[in-house]
Amino acid sequence: MTGGKGDKALRSGYTTGACAAAAAKAAMLALLGQRTVERVDISLPHNGDRASFRIEKCTFTEIRASCSVIKDAGDDPDVTDKAEIWAVVSWTGRPGIEIAGGRGVGVVTKPGLEIPAGMPAINPVPRRMIARSVAEAAGNRLDTGGVRVIISVTKGEALARRTLNPRLGIIGGISILGTTGIVIPYSVEAYTACISQALDVAAACGCREVVLTTGRRSEKFAQVELAALAEECFIQAGDFIGYSLGECVSRGVARVFVWGMIGKISKLAAGHLYTNVSESSVDIGLLVEVAKSCGAPDGTVEALRGAVTANHFRRMLPPEYVKEFCDNLCLLAARQCRDGAGGRLEVECVMTGPNGAIMGRADARD
Numbered sequence: 075m076t077g078g079k080g081d082k083a084l085r086s087g088y089t090t091g092a093c094a095a096a097a098a099k100a101a102m103l104a105l106l107g108q109r110t111v112e113r114v115d116i117s118l119p120h121n122g123d124r125a126s127f128r129i130e131k132c133t134f135t136e137i138r139a140s141c142s143v144i145k146d147a148g149d150d151p152d153v154t155d156k157a158e159i160w161a162v163v164s165w166t167g168r169p170g171i172e173i174a175g176g177r178g179v180g181v182v183t184k185p186g187l188e189i190p191a192g193m194p195a196i197n198p199v200p201r202r203m204i205a206r207s208v209a210e211a212a213g214n215r216l217d218t219g220g221v222r223v224i225i226s227v228t229k230g231e232a233l234a235r236r237t238l239n240p241r242l243g244i245i246g247g248i249s250i251l252g253t254t255g256i257v258i259p260y261s262v263e264a265y266t267a268c269i270s271q272a273l274d275v276a277a278a279c280g281c282r283e284v285v286l287t288t289g290r291r292s293e294k295f296a297q298v299e300l301a302a303l304a305e306e307c308f309i310q311a312g313d314f315i316g317y318s319l320g321e322c323v324s325r326g327v328a329r330v331f332v333w334g335m336i337g338k339i340s341k342l343a344a345g346h347l348y349t350n351v352s353e354s355s356v357d358i359g360l361l362v363e364v365a366k367s368c369g370a371p372d373g374t375v376e377a378l379r380g381a382v383t384a385n386h387f388r389r390m391l392p393p394e395y396v397k398e399f400c401d402n403l404c405l406l407a408a409r410q411c412r413d414g415a416g417g418r419l420e421v422e423c424v425m426t427g428p429n430g431a432i433m434g435r436a437d438a439r440d
């Protein structure tokens with residue numbers, strides 16, 4: 075994958091699940107061999123490729139071994155980058171491999187996730203990776219007795235406060251995640267997976283209406299205005315409004331608020347339901363037509379054609395036309411979103427300024 079300055083190739087990294095599996099394998103080897111383990115390799119779930127991990131710390135006794143791996147997220151801006159993932163392996167005398175969560179690994183408290191409430195937030199694929207890696211290290215030794223694996227994360231509770239875990243009902247730490255073992259920098263798949271997961275929780279909590287926001291500031295403004303809604307109803311959709319609308323339809327959501335600032339709302343009004351700057355631009359011509367429909371005089375309209383951005387356009391617009399212009403733009407955006415969802419959602423678009431004041435809003439039913 076490329077991006078950044080000079081279109082420099084971005085470096086991939088490894089998920090918390092892959093790191094936990096590597097730490098668990100190292101601890102199993104240390105317990106069996108009564109030796110310090112410095113490096114292990116594991117099999118990745120998506121294609122069976124092998125990945126090598128350096129073991130940061132390793133201690134052992136005759137009954138227990140502990141090993142850690144420092145997560146390398148590559149060039150992805152992951153809050154868990156450089157987190158220390160631990161695995162403690164001990165004999166149980168019972169058949170099988172038991173996997174538990176320790177300090178710094180969150181516990182699920184709400185329905186709608188892949189893991190039932192009351193269980194540690196170690197997702198199914200990472201659980202299989204951990205079990206397979208431990209079994210690979212143990213060989214036939216597991217025929218005579220099983221082991222317990224406890225996964226923990228140094229400062230995991232603090233890290234979790236910088237994630238969506240508290241809103242998803244995962245308390246006390248981070249989640250052990252990853253379906254491929256690989257972190258792809260800035261990946262669309264990772265972002266849309268977060269949207270889907272958040273909507274799963276919203277649906278499971280009975281939310282019949284949700285708020286799709288285009289960024290953190292927009293979400294904060296929406297939460298103030300719509301304070302009566304549960305926190306699960308607020309979904310950070312970012313540029314993926316079209317994707318999020320489809321996911322809402324599939325979960326039986328009845329009503330959606332789309333909340334953003336003028337740049338994103340302008341793109342939605344033009345029918346660009348994926349609003350990333352590399353994929354869409356603001357249509358100044360459309361904004362000019364909206365201004366004309368509000369009665370802006372010819373001289374003003376001609377001047378507005380020289381606007382560079384949507385926000386620049388709004389600042390150039392005489393104050394007496396701003397409210398009607400913003401309402402009409404929101405109406406166009408709401409209709410585009412409703413049509414993009416196949417008419418199966420009630421959609422209201424709300425536009426706020428940088429200080430949180432509502433500049434315009436409209437319901438597609440208008």
